[in-house]
Amino acid sequence: xxxxxxxxxxxxxxxxxxxxxxxxxxxxxxxxxxxxxxxxxxxxxxxxxxxxxxxxxxxxxxxxxxxxxxxxxxxxxxxxxxxxxxxxxxxxx
Amino acid sequence: xxxxxxxxxxxxxxxxxxxxxxxxxxxxxxxxxxxxxxxxxxxxxxxxxxxxxxxxxxxxxxxxxxxxxxxxxxxxxxxxxxxxxxxxxxxxxxxxxxxxxxxxxxxxxxxxxxxxxxxxxxxxxxxxxxxxxxxxxxxxxxxxxxxxxxxx
Numbered sequence: 001x002x003x004x005x006x007x008x009x010x011x012x013x014x015x016x017x018x019x020x021x022x023x024x025x026x027x028x029x030x031x032x033x034x035x036x037x038x039x040x041x042x043x044x045x046x047x048x049x050x051x052x053x054x055x056x057x058x059x060x061x062x063x064x065x066x067x068x069x070x071x072x073x074x075x076x077x078x079x080x081x082x083x084x085x086x087x088x089x090x091x092x093x
Numbered sequence: 094x095x096x097x098x099x100x101x102x103x104x105x106x107x108x109x110x111x112x113x114x115x116x117x118x119x120x121x122x123x124x125x126x127x128x129x130x131x132x133x134x135x136x137x138x139x140x141x142x143x144x145x146x147x148x149x150x151x152x153x154x155x156x157x158x159x160x161x162x163x164x165x166x167x168x169x170x171x172x173x174x175x176x177x178x179x180x181x182x183x184x185x186x187x188x189x190x191x192x193x194x195x196x197x198x199x200x201x202x203x204x205x206x207x208x209x210x211x212x213x214x215x216x217x218x219x220x221x222x223x224x225x226x227x228x229x230x231x232x233x234x235x236x237x238x239x240x241x242x243x244x245x
Contacts, residue, residue, distance in 0.1 A: 001095070001098060004099065004102065005098075005102050008102045008103065008105075008106045009102070009105070009106060009109065009159055011106070012106035012107070012109045012110045012113075013109065013113060015110060016109065016110045016111075016113035016114040016117065017113065017117060019114050020113070020114050020117035020118045020121060021117075021121065023118060024118070024121045024122060025122060025125070028124070028125075030124065030125065030128070050131075050132035051132070052132075053205070053206065078132075
């Protein structure tokens with residue numbers, strides 16, 4: 001039984017460690033300054049930006065001085081997600 | 094008895110798989126994880142603690158699930174942690190917070206919040222089954238020991 005136990009556990013451990021390293025992003029584009037597309041151009045992101053649940057491109061980066069912008073993060077761009085949390089609830093009249 | 098033991102090993106292995114994968118992918122891609130935690134609808138003062146507490150707890154649960162003596166504790170901690178994640182997911186899906194943040198942790202972040210909820214519920218159920226089967230096993234072992242002692 002001990003052999004079976006340690007075989008199952010070793011498999012689970014090896015598989016999870018390999019999977020964690022295999023799914024690690026190979027290139028970290030977030031190390032570059034981030035920009036978002038405001039409909040007409042690429043604008044630097046705010047200091048407190050967030051990418052909310054969504055499937056579109058949230059931020060872009062450039063590595064050629066702004067000639068081209070490449071998608072980096074996914075989600076809906078929000079320039080200050082915590083601002084919405086801090087907003088006090090409206091007082092009841 | 095043998096079937097029960099194999100079932101317990103499989104449940105532990107699945108939970109270890111989840112927790113080791115989730116914790117390692119957070120620690121490997123630390124910067125992204127920190128950024129994603131900062132944008133969760135939780136007080137910002139919690140972030141420096143949560144970014145350490147969550148992966149460390151996941152690793153501690155995985156270690157406790159490896160050993161027979163600490164397994165029941167591991168299942169209970171797993172139920173508590175997965176229960177908390179499930180409640181958090183449910184609260185997000187009910188639009189309790191003013192915005193929906195991204196979901197975090199390796200490939201798991203590619204899941205939608207609904208898929209996240211299903212995954213969490215599956216692991217909550219596994220933890221519950223683990224606790225029940227482990228308790229029964231302990232109870233049976235106590236009975237066997239008592240019977241042996243009464244013969245002596």
